[in-house]
Amino acid sequence: MARIVVGMSGGVDSSLAACLLAEAGHEVVGVTLKLWPCAEEDGGFTREDACCSPTETIDARSVAQSQGLKHYVFDSEDAFRRGVVDDFLASYARGETPNPCIRCNETIKFGDLWTQADSLGADAVGTGHYARVLKRGDRYVLGVSADRLKDQTYFLFSLTQDQLSRVEFPLGALTKDEVRAMAHERLLATAAKRESQDICFIGEGGTEGFLRQEMPEAFQPGPIIHVSGQQLGEHQGLAAFTIGQRKGLGVAWSEPLFVLRLDVASNTVVLGERPHLDTNSAVLRACTWHLGPLPTEGLRALVRNRYRMRPVAATIFPLADGGARVVYDEPVMAPSPGQACVAYDLAEELCLGGGWFVSGVEGAEGP
Numbered sequence: 001m002a003r004i005v006v007g008m009s010g011g012v013d014s015s016l017a018a019c020l021l022a023e024a025g026h027e028v029v030g031v032t033l034k035l036w037p038c039a040e041e042d043g044g045f046t047r048e049d050a051c052c053s054p055t056e057t058i059d060a061r062s063v064a065q066s067q068g069l070k071h072y073v074f075d076s077e078d079a080f081r082r083g084v085v086d087d088f089l090a091s092y093a094r095g096e097t098p099n100p101c102i103r104c105n106e107t108i109k110f111g112d113l114w115t116q117a118d119s120l121g122a123d124a125v126g127t128g129h130y131a132r133v134l135k136r137g138d139r140y141v142l143g144v145s146a147d148r149l150k151d152q153t154y155f156l157f158s159l160t161q162d163q164l165s166r167v168e169f170p171l172g173a174l175t176k177d178e179v180r181a182m183a184h185e186r187l188l189a190t191a192a193k194r195e196s197q198d199i200c201f202i203g204e205g206g207t208e209g210f211l212r213q214e215m216p217e218a219f220q221p222g223p224i225i226h227v228s229g230q231q232l233g234e235h236q237g238l239a240a241f242t243i244g245q246r247k248g249l250g251v252a253w254s255e256p257l258f259v260l261r262l263d264v265a266s267n268t269v270v271l272g273e274r275p276h277l278d279t280n281s282a283v284l285r286a287c288t289w290h291l292g293p294l295p296t297e298g299l300r301a302l303v304r305n306r307y308r309m310r311p312v313a314a315t316i317f318p319l320a321d322g323g324a325r326v327v328y329d330e331p332v333m334a335p336s337p338g339q340a341c342v343a344y345d346l347a348e349e350l351c352l353g354g355g356w357f358v359s360g361v362e363g364a365e366g367p
Helices: 012-023 054-066 077-093 100-119 161-165 176-185 206-214
Strands: 003-007 027-034 070-075 124-126 132-136 139-143 222-226 231-235 258-263 268-272 278-289 299-304 312-318 324-333 340-344 350-357
Touching: 003 012, 003 100, 012 027, 012 054, 012 124, 012 176, 027 054, 027 100, 054 070, 070 100, 077 100, 077 206, 100 124, 139 161, 299 350
Parallel strands: 003 027, 003 124, 027 070, 222 268
Antiparallel strands: 132 139, 139 350, 222 231, 258 268, 278 324, 278 350, 299 312, 299 340, 312 324, 340 350
16 A cells, blocks of 8 residues: 555545545545635635635644544645746736636646655655546546546646656545535535635635736726727726626627737737637647647547536647647637646547647647
């Protein structure tokens, strides 16, 4: 049996993951990472469902103690600020719409947590993610969770082969209802806790309030124009807009308008009618492909441009710079730069990897 460090956030999923691995005979060590100043006394805000709040840390330790597991708390605020929050802010400054949860998995849950695991002599890391790891030949690939509604492979697409070879996802074959029932059976203190749906470092002011506090320079007035060139009004900051946005635009027009582009260089929001958002292709950077390099003739796949969207059929072609071009079978709403495109096999059983959307039509040496 192995020594496994389990990231315990204080929620029911990570709590049961630790229990199941211990019950399987592994030596489990619980680790909670303090990521953000969430308590009033250390300059943050109080939100009980934040994954690094004092309440969550206490609950994680309570579960560990009730199961006879060792538990440690490590301060990862600096790593979280650099790898997740600073990236989040820089992405908005570029006119993008970032996904901090994926960055957190990359840099913290499968970055800093792994560093702590190595320091504790662990053989593997376990988490409460709803996903599976499968072997295909000599490669590791993410398998979709048994609970399709809870599946989190979208947020894990960028894991490396080394990480996939040393990670345990004990909840991958379970549904959320089964997880809660099993947690109640074990009398875990977290069994009935509600889930957090928000970005953990965002307080009551929401994303816009956080951005105004952290990067006020992103809220300079500028023009709002129609795609035809006609000026429609004035905005109070590009960071308050995202590609595809329809509501809260502050302009009047004969039919609904959507955000088509955010031009950082000229500080301009470009609006247009819904058909202007349709696209047949998109370009990706910083790609990860679990089954190896993309074939030159392209990879047939189902892709998600956003977490909750219905997957659509596409062919993914490699580009000379290591990126990729996604060619959709049918036009789709243009994705937001900075968001993740995640690919699945045609049976939607395997997560094959993915990349990050870039703006424009970069990488023109495609098919």
